[in-house]
Amino acid sequence: MVLDSAQTALRETTLQRPKIREGQILAQVCACAVCRTDLQVADGELPDPKLPLVLGHEIVGRVVEAGKKADRFKLGARVGIPWLGWTCGECRYCRSGQENLCEKAKFNGYTLDGGYAEYMAADERYCFEIPESYSDVHAAPLMCAGLIGYRSLVKAGDAEHLGIYGFGAAAHIVCQIAKHQGRKVFAFTRPGDDKSQKFALSLGAVWAGDSKTQPPEQLDAAIIFASSGELVPQALRAVAPGGTVVCGGIHMSDIPSFPYDILWRERTVCSVANLTRRDGEEFMTLASTFPIKTIIQTFPFREANDALTHLRTGQLQGAAVLTMS
Ligand SMILES: [Zn+2]
Numbered sequence: 001m002v003l004d005s006a007q008t009a010l011r012e013t014t015l016q017r018p019k020i021r022e023g024q025i026l027a028q029v030c031a032c033a034v035c036r037t038d039l040q041v042a043d044g045e046l047p048d049p050k051l052p053l054v055l056g057h058e059i060v061g062r063v064v065e066a067g068k069k070a071d072r073f074k075l076g077a078r079v080g081i082p083w084l085g086w087t088c089g090e091c092r093y094c095r096s097g098q099e100n101l102c103e104k105a106k107f108n109g110y111t112l113d114g115g116y117a118e119y120m121a122a123d124e125r126y127c128f129e130i131p132e133s134y135s136d137v138h139a140a141p142l143m144c145a146g147l148i149g150y151r152s153l154v155k156a157g158d159a160e161h162l163g164i165y166g167f168g169a170a171a172h173i174v175c176q177i178a179k180h181q182g183r184k185v186f187a188f189t190r191p192g193d194d195k196s197q198k199f200a201l202s203l204g205a206v207w208a209g210d211s212k213t214q215p216p217e218q219l220d221a222a223i224i225f226a227s228s229g230e231l232v233p234q235a236l237r238a239v240a241p242g243g244t245v246v247c248g249g250i251h252m253s254d255i256p257s258f259p260y261d262i263l264w265r266e267r268t269v270c271s272v273a274n275l276t277r278r279d280g281e282e283f284m285t286l287a288s289t290f291p292i293k294t295i296i297q298t299f300p301f302r303e304a305n306d307a308l309t310h311l312r313t314g315q316l317q318g319a320a321v322l323t324m325s
Pocket residue numbers: 087088089090091092093094099101102103104105
């Protein structure tokens with residue numbers, strides 16, 4: 001399923017099987033989850049995508065071919081392929097453990113072809129092993145919603161009272177991890193979105209309400225997964241002095257100006273960009289220690305446009321996952 005240009009529907013077509021280079025594997029895609037970032041790439045909200053482009057960066061596949069010097073996985077092995085597809089290894093970020101900020105980084109389903117396809121090529125160094133206890137379709141959302149969610153949660157520090165704004169795919173995973181770690185989760189949704197509030201409570205949130213209201217207790221930190229900049233001052237008003245507001249998305253609408261008073265007392269606002277391989281290893285280890293229940297709705301991959309529409313219109317609970325025949 002190919003994106004020819006921004007703001008057009010994906011087109012079903014037949015492509016040549018990708019040719020792999022040194023250090024790459026060819027994966028037969030089993031499942032690919034649909035991320036909000038896919039929608040933002042398709043809508044032209046992120047600059048300079050590769051075009052035409054195969055979207056998709058939450059991929060579970062099986063290794064069917066390995067290039068020269070690619071010996072990390074056996075043929076037939078299951079691999080997870082995330083957003084981060086390649087880094088330079090030389091810039092100041094790569095050398096300081098911040099490859100997520102690499103100046104030359106390439107991203108699957110954005111500047112490299114991704115997983116809305118039956119086959120994809122990937123640099124084996126950026127693939128992950130997936131704990132066996134997860135099926136292909138249930139593992140797929142771990143590859144971005146889970147990973148970026150995990151990095152956001154780490155940025156939130158040891159917050160005991162954790163707010164989550166926007167209760168989609170990432171939030172539904174983070175909520176379970178936070179609960180497992182003994183934290184209290186306060187879930188904020190669009191005003192009147194009772195369905196998402198019930199969903200949050202079913203996954204262990206202690207409170208769920210409208211994003212415009214204040215939680216019953218002050219928060220130690222808040223993570224914003226929704227892309228609305230208005231939520232930043234709202235979250236700052238809900239966090240206690242010293243607390244952090246983490247913006248977990250790649251794209252956010254403008255943040256309205258706000259009184260310094262709500263930032264003062266050492267509150268922090270920060271963003272999360274991409275992931276490092278270390279995040280991936282840590283998160284996969286965590287995912288193997290307790291079962292994260294990913295709630296999914298599957299779509300045959302030819303119906304990728306439908307899956308994107310479901311995400312756009314808020315008709316999903318949890319994550320959409322494309323399945324290959
Ligand atoms: Zn670099």
